[in-house]
Amino acid sequence: MSTSVSSERQAILETLKEFCEAEIRPHVLEWDEAQRFPREVFRKLGELGFLGTIFPEEYGGAGLSTRDYMSIVEELACVDGSIALALAAHTSLGSNHIYQFGTEAQRRRYMPRLTSGEWLAAWGLTEAEAGSDSGGTRTTAVRDGDSWVLNGSKNFITNASVGGVAVLMAVTDRAARRHGISSFIVELDNPGIRVGKKENKLGMRASDTCTLVMEDCRVSAESLLGREGDGFVNSMKILDGGRIGIAAMAVGMARGAFEAALKYSQERHQFGKPICDFEAIRFYLAEMATQIDAGRLLTERAASAKDAGEVVTRLSAQAKLFASEMAVQVCDRAVQIHGGYGFIKDFPVEKFYRDVKLCTIGEGTSEIQKLVIAKSLLSGGSKV
Numbered sequence: 001m002s003t004s005v006s007s008e009r010q011a012i013l014e015t016l017k018e019f020c021e022a023e024i025r026p027h028v029l030e031w032d033e034a035q036r037f038p039r040e041v042f043r044k045l046g047e048l049g050f051l052g053t054i055f056p057e058e059y060g061g062a063g064l065s066t067r068d069y070m071s072i073v074e075e076l077a078c079v080d081g082s083i084a085l086a087l088a089a090h091t092s093l094g095s096n097h098i099y100q101f102g103t104e105a106q107r108r109r110y111m112p113r114l115t116s117g118e119w120l121a122a123w124g125l126t127e128a129e130a131g132s133d134s135g136g137t138r139t140t141a142v143r144d145g146d147s148w149v150l151n152g153s154k155n156f157i158t159n160a161s162v163g164g165v166a167v168l169m170a171v172t173d174r175a176a177r178r179h180g181i182s183s184f185i186v187e188l189d190n191p192g193i194r195v196g197k198k199e200n201k202l203g204m205r206a207s208d209t210c211t212l213v214m215e216d217c218r219v220s221a222e223s224l225l226g227r228e229g230d231g232f233v234n235s236m237k238i239l240d241g242g243r244i245g246i247a248a249m250a251v252g253m254a255r256g257a258f259e260a261a262l263k264y265s266q267e268r269h270q271f272g273k274p275i276c277d278f279e280a281i282r283f284y285l286a287e288m289a290t291q292i293d294a295g296r297l298l299t300e301r302a303a304s305a306k307d308a309g310e311v312v313t314r315l316s317a318q319a320k321l322f323a324s325e326m327a328v329q330v331c332d333r334a335v336q337i338h339g340g341y342g343f344i345k346d347f348p349v350e351k352f353y354r355d356v357k358l359c360t361i362g363e364g365t366s367e368i369q370k371l372v373i374a375k376s377l378l379s380g381g382s383k384v
Contacts, residue, residue, distance in 0.1 A: 046117015077252025094121025119164025
C-alpha cells in the first residue's frame, strides 16, 4: 500500500520501525491508561534525529523533505497516535513557526534545542471563545518599554506541561481585528505563565494536553515572532503544513487498525474456518485498504506540493478532510471485524478507535476544511 519510496527514506523508516517496536509498542496501553507522557521516548527520538526532520542541518535538523516527514508521522501513528501527535505539534507547529518566521537570532537560540529534543515546542492559538473562529483571540499583549506583557489563556495545548517553549498568539491591536494579532515566543519556565487544567480525554491520552494561563507574563521585545500584526496570517500558513501532518497521522492510525484487523481475521475462526474467508469480511478489508491508499496519495500530493514551494492551503485541507474521515471509518470497521473483542482493551483497535476521532477536530474541524476548500474553488483555484 505504498508509493515509490527512496532508499534513504526506507532506511529511516526501518530505523524508526525498530524503535517503535522496542520502545513504544510494549507500553502503549500503560501510557494510555495512566495518561502519562513518555518524555524519555522523546529524548531518544531527538537523539535519533526525528525531532528536527524538516529543518536544515545548520540548526541541528536532518534536512529531510515534507514527504519524508509525513512517512515518519504515519509510522509513529501506526503504533501510537499519542506519540505521533506530540511529535507533529512539536515539529509542524511550534518549531516550524519559529523556523519559518523567526529572526536568525531566534533560530539560533531555539532551533538547536528543539531539533535535539532538549526542549519540546508547544503552539497556542485556541482559546475558550476562539476555536473554529481563531480570529476571535482574547489574549492580549501590551508593549511596556522593552517588554511585552501577556494576559489570557490558551486551551487544548499539546505539549503544554512538558514543553520548554511555546509560540502563542495574542492581540496587540484590537481595532485591527485579525491583523492586530501577533505571535510571541514564550519560554515555559517564565514565572508569568503556568499550566492550568490537564484535559481528561477520550483518546490520545498519553499526549500532554493542557491549558496555559498567562498572568502579567513579561517577555522581552525580542520575543515578538514575525512582524507585529502578522500573527494570525502566519498562523494560517503554519496550519497549512500542520494539516498535512494530521492527514499523515490519520493514515497511520487507519493503517495500524487495518493491519490488526487483517491479522485477526486470519486467526479468528467461526463456523469452522477463518473469518477472512467470509465475503463480508473480505469486502471490509478491500474497502479499508483502498481508502487508506487514497488517503495516503492525497497526503503525499499535498506534501510534494509543499516541497515544491507551492501554496498548499486547499491541498492540505483536502488531505486532512479525506484522511481523517476515512480513518474514522476504517477504525470503525476494524472494531466491527473484531466483534466483541474490538470493544475491549486486550486488542489494539479499541485504542485506535478512540484516538482517531481527534483527527476530524484538531487543527480545524472537517467542517472548517470544507469551507477552506470551497473558498479556494470559488476564488479561482478550481483546478483539480
